Amino acid sequence: MSRKPNTEARRAEIIRALQSVMATHGYEKATIQAIAKEAGLAPGLLHYHFKSKQEILVSLVTSLADYGQRRFEQIAGKAESPMDLLNAYLEARVGLGDGAAAEIVAAWVMIGAEAVRQAEVREVYQRAIATELELLSELLANCLRERQRVTTGSRDLAAALLAMMEGAYQLASATSGIMPVGYAAQSALRHAMLSIDAAPLATAS
Amino acid sequence: MSRKPNTEARRAEIIRALQSVMATHGYEKATIQAIAKEAGLAPGLLHYHFKSKQEILVSLVTSLADYGQRRFEQIAGKAESPMDLLNAYLEARVGLGDGAAAEIVAAWVMIGAEAVRQAEVREVYQRAIATELELLSELLANCLRERQRVTTGSRDLAAALLAMMEGAYQLASATSGIMPVGYAAQSALRHAMLSIDAAPLATAS
Amino acid sequence: MSRKPNTEARRAEIIRALQSVMATHGYEKATIQAIAKEAGLAPGLLHYHFKSKQEILVSLVTSLADYGQRRFEQIAGKAESPMDLLNAYLEARVGLGDGAAAEIVAAWVMIGAEAVRQAEVREVYQRAIATELELLSELLANCLRERQRVTTGSRDLAAALLAMMEGAYQLASATSGIMPVGYAAQSALRHAMLSIDAAPLATAS
Amino acid sequence: MSRKPNTEARRAEIIRALQSVMATHGYEKATIQAIAKEAGLAPGLLHYHFKSKQEILVSLVTSLADYGQRRFEQIAGKAESPMDLLNAYLEARVGLGDGAAAEIVAAWVMIGAEAVRQAEVREVYQRAIATELELLSELLANCLRERQRVTTGSRDLAAALLAMMEGAYQLASATSGIMPVGYAAQSALRHAMLSIDAAPLATAS
DNA sequence: TATGAATGAGCTTTCATTCAT
DNA sequence: AATGAATGAAAGCTCATTCAT
Numbered sequence: 126m127s128r129k130p131n132t133e134a135r136r137a138e139i140i141r142a143l144q145s146v147m148a149t150h151g152y153e154k155a156t157i158q159a160i161a162k163e164a165g166l167a168p169g170l171l172h173y174h175f176k177s178k179q180e181i182l183v184s185l186v187t188s189l190a191d192y193g194q195r196r197f198e199q200i201a202g203k204a205e206s207p208m209d210l211l212n213a214y215l216e217a218r219v220g221l222g223d224g225a226a227a228e229i230v231a232a233w234v235m236i237g238a239e240a241v242r243q244a245e246v247r248e249v250y251q252r253a254i255a256t257e258l259e260l261l262s263e264l265l266a267n268c269l270r271e272r273q274r275v276t277t278g279s280r281d282l283a284a285a286l287l288a289m290m291e292g293a294y295q296l297a298s299a300t301s302g303i304m305p306v307g308y309a310a311q312s313a314l315r316h317a318m319l320s321i322d323a324a325p326l327a328t329a330s
Numbered sequence: 331m332s333r334k335p336n337t338e339a340r341r342a343e344i345i346r347a348l349q350s351v352m353a354t355h356g357y358e359k360a361t362i363q364a365i366a367k368e369a370g371l372a373p374g375l376l377h378y379h380f381k382s383k384q385e386i387l388v389s390l391v392t393s394l395a396d397y398g399q400r401r402f403e404q405i406a407g408k409a410e411s412p413m414d415l416l417n418a419y420l421e422a423r424v425g426l427g428d429g430a431a432a433e434i435v436a437a438w439v440m441i442g443a444e445a446v447r448q449a450e451v452r453e454v455y456q457r458a459i460a461t462e463l464e465l466l467s468e469l470l471a472n473c474l475r476e477r478q479r480v481t482t483g484s485r486d487l488a489a490a491l492l493a494m495m496e497g498a499y500q501l502a503s504a505t506s507g508i509m510p511v512g513y514a515a516q517s518a519l520r521h522a523m524l525s526i527d528a529a530p531l532a533t534a535s
Numbered sequence: 536m537s538r539k540p541n542t543e544a545r546r547a548e549i550i551r552a553l554q555s556v557m558a559t560h561g562y563e564k565a566t567i568q569a570i571a572k573e574a575g576l577a578p579g580l581l582h583y584h585f586k587s588k589q590e591i592l593v594s595l596v597t598s599l600a601d602y603g604q605r606r607f608e609q610i611a612g613k614a615e616s617p618m619d620l621l622n623a624y625l626e627a628r629v630g631l632g633d634g635a636a637a638e639i640v641a642a643w644v645m646i647g648a649e650a651v652r653q654a655e656v657r658e659v660y661q662r663a664i665a666t667e668l669e670l671l672s673e674l675l676a677n678c679l680r681e682r683q684r685v686t687t688g689s690r691d692l693a694a695a696l697l698a699m700m701e702g703a704y705q706l707a708s709a710t711s712g713i714m715p716v717g718y719a720a721q722s723a724l725r726h727a728m729l730s731i732d733a734a735p736l737a738t739a740s
Numbered sequence: 741m742s743r744k745p746n747t748e749a750r751r752a753e754i755i756r757a758l759q760s761v762m763a764t765h766g767y768e769k770a771t772i773q774a775i776a777k778e779a780g781l782a783p784g785l786l787h788y789h790f791k792s793k794q795e796i797l798v799s800l801v802t803s804l805a806d807y808g809q810r811r812f813e814q815i816a817g818k819a820e821s822p823m824d825l826l827n828a829y830l831e832a833r834v835g836l837g838d839g840a841a842a843e844i845v846a847a848w849v850m851i852g853a854e855a856v857r858q859a860e861v862r863e864v865y866q867r868a869i870a871t872e873l874e875l876l877s878e879l880l881a882n883c884l885r886e887r888q889r890v891t892t893g894s895r896d897l898a899a900a901l902l903a904m905m906e907g908a909y910q911l912a913s914a915t916s917g918i919m920p921v922g923y924a925a926q927s928a929l930r931h932a933m934l935s936i937d938a939a940p941l942a943t944a945s
Numbered sequence: 946t947a948t949g950a951a952t953g954a955g956c957t958t959t960c961a962t963t964c965a966t
Numbered sequence: 967a968a969t970g971a972a973t974g975a976a977a978g979c980t981c982a983t984t985c986a987t
Binding site for chain 4: 559560561563564641644645647648649650651652657660661664665668691694695697698699700701702703704705706708709710711713714718719722723725726729730733
Binding site for chain 4: 976977978979980981985986987
């Protein structure tokens, strides 16, 4: 009698198509027509499932943030020590990826630029970054504790590592050869370890 | 009798106007009308001095790269030791800036996104990044040499620091409070020093 | 076993929903989606019960015309003298109404505008107006006869009163405070009475 | 050297074109393309001279209101007595018009409908109506004074006449033969005179 | 050099209508 | 009878670019 809803599946398809088109053409040039074509849908359908183009973008941001979380949890499953967890995190973020990874990274760079100029995008982007910062900060603190170091600097260190990763995304997407994304994982890890070792010992109080 | 040519001055004004509009609205929304208004010029004049809108953007990229060079040289003038020079470099790139700095930083982030999708922009962007990498690499090698360390890792370290700075630009522009630009200078410097100290000693060969 | 046909009930619901949406948004902005939502029905159902959106509009016009007739007959039931009947008519048309009345009045104004541009709507609208004119004309003639006046001018007077009422609908819907609908009843009645009194006496021929 | 602005002339052309298209097709169907074609201009030019389609509509409303004022003043120039002035006013509003008049009348009817649903249009429409009411009220008061009548009812009478005229516009535009516009002038005048004569005498206070 | 009007392609969005279920 | 997804043709609006002055 009644037709069954398929909105969620369609929304996912559309979001994925936006990610794909944005990666190479940017947000402005990711026209509704282009996204529809990429998804193999009629253009009008996009506005049936989404109120506006911007809503697709916002959905993409949260979708990518969620994907990052899931990927970390997946890799972290096998980890045991705090150091393994940190490693898993960096791997999940900047580990050597397949073809899809490059697309995600480029899309994320475009999102970053949109976050600068669109308040609605900035909001979700900021939330995603804050969550990352929180998580990374905690992972670092655990590493520091394990080695009996003070955890005072963990948040600053997390911010530095986060910046390094975001910058690696940018450079990997916009330049060729100068800095591969995967390469950033090593740098970040090295930086983390040097900083952890350099942190003062926590004295028993 | 003859009109005094003011093309260079006009071009500079227009480039500056693009930078200003891009910082808040991005490249696509930086319309010729908006740029003209910001520069206090008639819209038609922009296409008299530039062949296309993209040409203004390309000019802005080289203009900003040159500005960065000049700023470093200016600050570096007082420097004596390799460490002072490195410090000067980081200061020039991510040192505490005034209001204008935030605009430049945001514009640079937008340029980074455009470099991903426009080949012409990518070319000049890449050249600018390569030059930076070269310079920073050299500065780091000098520091390493001064401390009798091997210089093998200087280029990788430079890449990591560059990524950190670019990422700091991004986060500073798109989030509030999470990561101020100026803050990146300290992180980068700390990272540099830790890495230098951790580098193996150069043995006399 | 057999499904109970409810087409008529559904049609009425849909017509009522169009009236409601049109009152505030006009005909063009009364989208099928909006009408369906107002009626609490699925959008697709509207085209099952009506061939087109315009058909709903045409049905609304006749529906409102019928409603007007019924309302008059209802109020007129208690009337005895020609003057009472005239009074009843004006009361039915522009008498103080409840909330629903404002909606009906506004919808009628929108219908009037559509009648100007859509031939199909104009046809039924014109028929409705002609019927009104006929009725009012007759009511006035009766009043004139009762007072032994010539009935020559009754049709012109009816037209003037009709115009006044339509204009009152318009002003009541588009302005606030300047002219309440209910207020028009008094003006029309006064005009009618003055005109009746001023009409020449019918001489026995 | 510089091109001289012609915005005012162009705006007038565009406004006139909207009036023309609206008269037969209504506001929604008066597309930018249609208006441009009617005016013999490129579609894009309309948005160069007007920020939005609605702004053209609002301009048309004030333009028509101004035109009405000028027309009255022109006709009133020859008038001497208060009665002549009243006559001139009604003539200016509903007097037999040429072809252009029918267009203006139809356009005004469409504007009335838009005023119901668009706040911005309602505002200027309301202002125009209020001005008319004020003027007509004053004219009627003068007539009453001349005949030593109390002026208490002048505003109510003005409202009734205004409604009658607006209704005549509607009926004249949407029906054929039932009520010509020009015919309303006589009805209104007759109503005015009957009311004036029926008004109580002003006693010397 | 400089102005600002003009052009037209292309954008996002809306929507009546159709149709598979 | 009923559902809600799907379609595609417009709609209003934007904008780089051109051009007459």
